[in-house]
Amino acid sequence: MSKIGTVSTHQATLSDDRNLYIIKIGGNVIDNSESLHVFLKDFTALPGLKILVHGGGKAATQLSETLGIEAKLVDGRRITDIETLRVVTMVYGGLINKNIVAQLQRFGTNAIGLTGADGDFIRTKKRPVNAIDYGFVGDIDEKSINPNNISNLMEAGFTPVFCALTHDGEGQLLNTNADTIASALAVALAKLYDTTLIYCFEKKGVLKDINDEDSLIREINPDHYNELKTQQIIHSGMLPKMDNAFNAISCGVKAVIIGHSDDLDKLKHNKPFGTLLSKS
Amino acid sequence: MSKIGTVSTHQATLSDDRNLYIIKIGGNVIDNSESLHVFLKDFTALPGLKILVHGGGKAATQLSETLGIEAKLVDGRRITDIETLRVVTMVYGGLINKNIVAQLQRFGTNAIGLTGADGDFIRTKKRPVNAIDYGFVGDIDEKSINPNNISNLMEAGFTPVFCALTHDGEGQLLNTNADTIASALAVALAKLYDTTLIYCFEKKGVLKDINDEDSLIREINPDHYNELKTQQIIHSGMLPKMDNAFNAISCGVKAVIIGHSDDLDKLKHNKPFGTLLSKS
Numbered sequence: 001m002s003k004i005g006t007v008s009t010h011q012a013t014l015s016d017d018r019n020l021y022i023i024k025i026g027g028n029v030i031d032n033s034e035s036l037h038v039f040l041k042d043f044t045a046l047p048g049l050k051i052l053v054h055g056g057g058k059a060a061t062q063l064s065e066t067l068g069i070e071a072k073l074v075d076g077r078r079i080t081d082i083e084t085l086r087v088v089t090m091v092y093g094g095l096i097n098k099n100i101v102a103q104l105q106r107f108g109t110n111a112i113g114l115t116g117a118d119g120d121f122i123r124t125k126k127r128p129v130n131a132i133d134y135g136f137v138g139d140i141d142e143k144s145i146n147p148n149n150i151s152n153l154m155e156a157g158f159t160p161v162f163c164a165l166t167h168d169g170e171g172q173l174l175n176t177n178a179d180t181i182a183s184a185l186a187v188a189l190a191k192l193y194d195t196t197l198i199y200c201f202e203k204k205g206v207l208k209d210i211n212d213e214d215s216l217i218r219e220i221n222p223d224h225y226n227e228l229k230t231q232q233i234i235h236s237g238m239l240p241k242m243d244n245a246f247n248a249i250s251c252g253v254k255a256v257i258i259g260h261s262d263d264l265d266k267l268k269h270n271k272p273f274g275t276l277l278s279k280s
Numbered sequence: 281m282s283k284i285g286t287v288s289t290h291q292a293t294l295s296d297d298r299n300l301y302i303i304k305i306g307g308n309v310i311d312n313s314e315s316l317h318v319f320l321k322d323f324t325a326l327p328g329l330k331i332l333v334h335g336g337g338k339a340a341t342q343l344s345e346t347l348g349i350e351a352k353l354v355d356g357r358r359i360t361d362i363e364t365l366r367v368v369t370m371v372y373g374g375l376i377n378k379n380i381v382a383q384l385q386r387f388g389t390n391a392i393g394l395t396g397a398d399g400d401f402i403r404t405k406k407r408p409v410n411a412i413d414y415g416f417v418g419d420i421d422e423k424s425i426n427p428n429n430i431s432n433l434m435e436a437g438f439t440p441v442f443c444a445l446t447h448d449g450e451g452q453l454l455n456t457n458a459d460t461i462a463s464a465l466a467v468a469l470a471k472l473y474d475t476t477l478i479y480c481f482e483k484k485g486v487l488k489d490i491n492d493e494d495s496l497i498r499e500i501n502p503d504h505y506n507e508l509k510t511q512q513i514i515h516s517g518m519l520p521k522m523d524n525a526f527n528a529i530s531c532g533v534k535a536v537i538i539g540h541s542d543d544l545d546k547l548k549h550n551k552p553f554g555t556l557l558s559k560s
Contacts, residue, residue, distance in 0.1 A: 063370075066347060086375065090343075094374020095366065098445065098453060102397040106451035112399050113373075117382040118392045119438055156436040158399055165378065171386035173378060 020049045020154075020193035024182035028202040029261040030057035030096055039200065040100065042264040044107040049154050049193065051185060052111070052161045054100060055178040060091040072135075080135040080175040088175055092163040101161055112158045116166030117173060121150055122181065124166040124174055138166040138174030140181070145188035183244040183253075190252035197253050198274075199241060200261035205275035206242075208233055219276045222246055245277050300329045300434075300473035304462035308482040309541040310337035310376055319480065320380065322544040324387040329434050329473065331465060332391070332441045334380060335458040340371040352415075360415040360455040368455055372443040381441055392438045396446030397453060401430055402461060404446040404454055418446040418454030420461070425468035463524040463533075470532035477533050478554075479521060480541035485555035486522075488513055499556045502526055525557050 023043060029035050043052060064071065064087050072079040080088070097113040104111035116122025116138075122145055124138030144166070153160060162185070164178040179199065186197040206228075208215035220228065225246060228234040234242060245256040257267075259274020266273035303323060309315050323332060344351065344367050352359040360368070377393040384391035396402025396418075402425055404418030424446070433440060442465070444458040459479065466477040486508075488495035500508065505526060508514045514522060525536040537547075539554020546553035 089378055090370035090374040092374070093378045094370040094372070098369055098373045098395050098397060101395070102447045102453050103451045105397055105400050105447060105449060110400060111397075112392070112394070113397075114392070115378050115381070117378060117385055120385050120390060152436045153433075153438070156432045158433070167382045167385060169385060171383045173382050 018193050020051070020189055020195045021046060021198060022051045022053065022182055022186045022189065022195060023198040023200060023264070024053040024178055025055065025261055026178075026199075026201045027055045027057035029200060030054060030100075031059075032202075035202075035261055036100075037103070039261040039264060040103050040109075041107050042268070044104060044109045045265065046268055050109075050159055051150075051154075051189075052100070052104075052159070053164075053178050053182040053185065054092075054096060054161070055164055056088065056092055057096060059095060060088050063087050063091055074132050077132060077134065079133070080137050082136065085136040085173065085175060089165060089173055093165050093173075097161060097163045104159070104161065109159050110157055111161045112153065113161045113163070115163055115173065116144075116176065116181070119149055119153060120167075120169070121145065121153075121160075122162075122166040122176070122184070123169045124176055126168055126172065126174060136172070136174050138168060138176045140166070140176060140184045145184055147188040147192050150185070150189065151192050177240075179241050179244050183248040186248045186253045186256075187251040190248075190254070195253050196255050196257065197245065197248055198257045198259065198264075198267075199245070200259060200264060203260060204263065205257075205259045206234065206238065217275050218272065219278055221278050221280050225277075242277070249277060249279050298473050300331070300469055300475045301326060301478060302331045302333065302462055302466045302469065302475060303478045303480060303544070304333040304458060305335065305541055306458075306479075306481040307335045307337035309480060310334060310380075311339075312482075315482075315541055316380075317383070319541040319544060320383050320389075321387050322548070324384060324389045325545065326548055330389075330439055331430075331434075331469075332380070332384075332439070333458050333462040333465065334372075334376060334441070334443055336368065336372055336444060337376060339375060340368050343367050343371055354412045357412060357414065359413070360417050362416065365416040365453065365455060369445060369453055373445050373453075377441060377443045384439070384441065389439050390437055391441045392433065393441045393443070395443055395453065396424075396456065396461070399429055399433060400447075400449070401425065401433075401440075401442075402446040402456070402464070403449045404456055406448055406452065406454060416452070416454050418448065418456045420446070420456060420464045425464055427468040427472050430465070430469065431472050457520075459521050459524050463528040466528045466533045466536075467531040470528075470534070475533050476535050476537065477525065477528055478537045478539065478544075478547075479525070480539060480544060483540060484543065485537075485539045486514065486518065497555050498552060499558055501558050501560050505557075522557070529557060529559050 069083045101111045101113040127134045127137045166176040204213050204216045206217045256277040257274045349363045381391045381393040407414045407417045446456040484496045486497045536557040537554045
């Protein structure tokens with residue numbers, strides 16, 4: 001598909017009242033105050049209903065180190081023990097989330113900062129202990145999100161800002177991957193809105209050559225994705241993001257865009273932005 | 281006034297759809313997990329619209345100490361420097377607030393955890409630097425709270441849980457006394473609801489003798505309050521709480537109750553609870 005294809009998708013997105021953008025920003029955006037400032041301003045300028053989902057950034061790791069809590073890894077996988085859960089509750093749910101909300105309010109977005117416990121918006125199951133005990137990690141399933149509940153909040157005039165925490169409904173907060181939260185929100189809310197899911201990070205999108213920002217791939221469909229995986233052009237950290245994205249599309253999400261947080265304003269101006277993942 | 285007077289006030293409160301309870305819990309309740317559990321269960325059992333406001337507890341002081349941040353006092357007044365603001369944002373806005381929300385969800389209250397930045401619910405002014413620079417402390421004035429904004433959230437089916445943080449509307453979070461937040465919310469929302477303000481702490485109410493829980497004063501009106509102050513029966517820490525309370529009543533709040541957090545269930549059962557502050 002051509003650039004024009006991308007533009008028309010965005011135009012359609014901006015002209016419909018039932019449109020919803022779910023935008024996830026990663027830790028690199030959060031750790032760079034200038035990038036975060038630009039992003040939150042552009043987020044505010046985007047018309048219509050919006051949800052922001054944010055990851056962690058360096059603050060949690062730094063606080064853990066200062067407190068002498070060692071990062072626990074088993075087979076290269078990070079474990080959320082009770083001390084780490086305490087730290088991420090403070091940093092994700094408090095420090096990062098509430099400062100983002102205060103900034104958004106400054107720009108004019110009527111933001112409300114949330115975990116999945118708030119409003120019972122995202123109820124997950126603690127990951128079962130098999131070969132590895134991941135600790136206080138919550139896995140999302142198809143029953144985790146009631147879209148009407150979140151819709152109530154948005155229709156009352158508020159813009160949700162989710163951090164990477166959920167709950168089990170029994171009083172326990174749980175750590176949940178922010179990319180997964182964003183795609184699960186998109187899938188659930190696609191039942192009510194024409195939903196576009198956007199992953200903003202520190203690259204221009206999916207690149208053929210990770211060291212060359214000019215090697216941006218404008219569009220990827222599932223067949224093309226399989227090719228890129230076979231060629232190992234897409235690998236490691238991008239794989240779960242892309243898998244989440246294509247899963248979201250197959251579950252009714254209109255489009256997924258992966259792009260640079262500095263470029264979000266292109267969406268408002270109907271300019272091509274990042275890599276568009278499409279159904280076919 | 282008699283006990284019966286107290287009971288009838290509570291009965292009136294429970295039978296009206298436009299009733300709102302604003303309940304503040306102090307640090308001693310938060311630090312005692314058993315008391316907190318009982319309180320949150322009783323809070324959930326109370327019918328109608330409710331707002332919870334919570335103070336800090338020991339966790340912020342403990343985290344500051346662990347991080348080597350010294351408590352700064354000038355003339356006996358606590359100063360919120362930028363490091364302390366960071367700590368209270370993590371502890372009040374994250375750790376305490378989100379764990380309370382998760383517990384409330386467990387019991388069936390559809391809670392949403394908030395600072396004053398969320399939803400622009402409480403916008404304050406940074407305290408001017410005169411003799412003392414209090415740092416990042418926000419003072420509430422009569423324009424700080426738009427009751428319709430909070431009403432929107434409650435009417436959408438959510439129960440607000442506020443911590444002791446506000447914002448200045450320019451992106452800055454500010455530390456604000458939780459007692460003051462509770463009374464300011466009560467005054468603002470008294471324009472829309474029949475509002476009862478309840479301060480829950482670790483005593484049965486206002487006591488004639490602080491060491492004798494049987495010396496509870498059942499009701500106090502403004503004249504009586506002046507007498508109790510003159511006799512120094514009410515002094516030190518109780519004074520700002522009481523001043524806030526009588527100010528709230530003079531500004532339209534229906535009643536203020538000061539009582540033990542363990543006794544909140546008495547309200548539901550129309551039994552006398554704590555000390556009732558009344559207009560006359």
